[in-house]
Amino acid sequence: MGRTAARQRVHALRLWPKDLGVALVTLAALMVALLLRQGVGGATRTFQADAAPFTLTYPATWNRVAPPAGTLLRLEDPRAASTFKTTVTVESRELDPAAPPTVEALADRRIAQDGDLLAYRLLATEEATVAGARGRRLDYAYVVQPLDVPQLASPPVVVRAQQYIIVAASGAYYLTLAAPENAFAAAADRFAGMIEGVRIR
Numbered sequence: 001m002g003r004t005a006a007r008q009r010v011h012a013l014r015l016w017p018k019d020l021g022v023a024l025v026t027l028a029a030l031m032v033a034l035l036l037r038q039g040v041g042g043a044t045r046t047f048q049a050d051a052a053p054f055t056l057t058y059p060a061t062w063n064r065v066a067p068p069a070g071t072l073l074r075l076e077d078p079r080a081a082s083t084f085k086t087t088v089t090v091e092s093r094e095l096d097p098a099a100p101p102t103v104e105a106l107a108d109r110r111i112a113q114d115g116d117l118l119a120y121r122l123l124a125t126e127e128a129t130v131a132g133a134r135g136r137r138l139d140y141a142y143v144v145q146p147l148d149v150p151q152l153a154s155p156p157v158v159v160r161a162q163q164y165i166i167v168a169a170s171g172a173y174y175l176t177l178a179a180p181e182n183a184f185a186a187a188a189d190r191f192a193g194m195i196e197g198v199r200i201r
Contacts, residue, residue: 044197047073052092053170057197059190062088077187083146084157086179086187088194093172103167107136110165110174117142118156128164130175131200135166141181160184162191168200 043060049072058075067074070091077086095101101109107125114120124139140161147154163176175195179187 047090049073049090049092052173053201054090054092054173055197055199055201056090056175056194058088058194080180080183082157082180082183083154084144084159084180086177086183088191089174089176089178091174091176093174095167095171100167101172103134103136103165106165106167106172107138110163111138114140114142117144119143128166130164130166130195131168131198133166133168133200135164138163138165157181160188162188164195166200170200173200 044057045060047056047058047064049055052072054072056073059077061079062075062077065074065076067089071089072092073088073090075088080086111122111125120140120142122138122140124137126137128135128137138161140163142159142161143156144159145154145156158181159178160181161176161178163174166173166175175198177187177191
């Protein structure tokens, strides 16, 4: 009986350092993977507009896509698990220096324009300051049909959007986030970081 107990203790003592080594190696591998993921996820790129004194920092994992006319920048998150991809667009408009419109007038005009979107619903509006310039933030929702061609039709997607309208000495800027409703919370966090990195000279 005594010999059996002694053998069990010796056996346990011999295995314990190996188990500890495996656990430490596994923990170290997980830590390295986490650091690499944070490094990739936290990497950024900077956009500097050619025709306007505007700079924006955005996640390096997002793609720049060809913007439509009148748009400075269009970004897309390729990892969005939806036929409607999360996007950020930046538009600029020149203002009449003799009689520049107010932020409220620009916001009212944009709300009227966006009212043409399917099932448009204004959710909130509030004052905002971006890069030291006075502005307004609009939160709204609408419905979009991402793919509407034969054999590629997809169900409608509810889109949540957040738009900053900024009036600066160089003109007016419209920064818009549009994301599927189920991805909006995470996208809004990323967008908030982008807004903090905006620079308008």
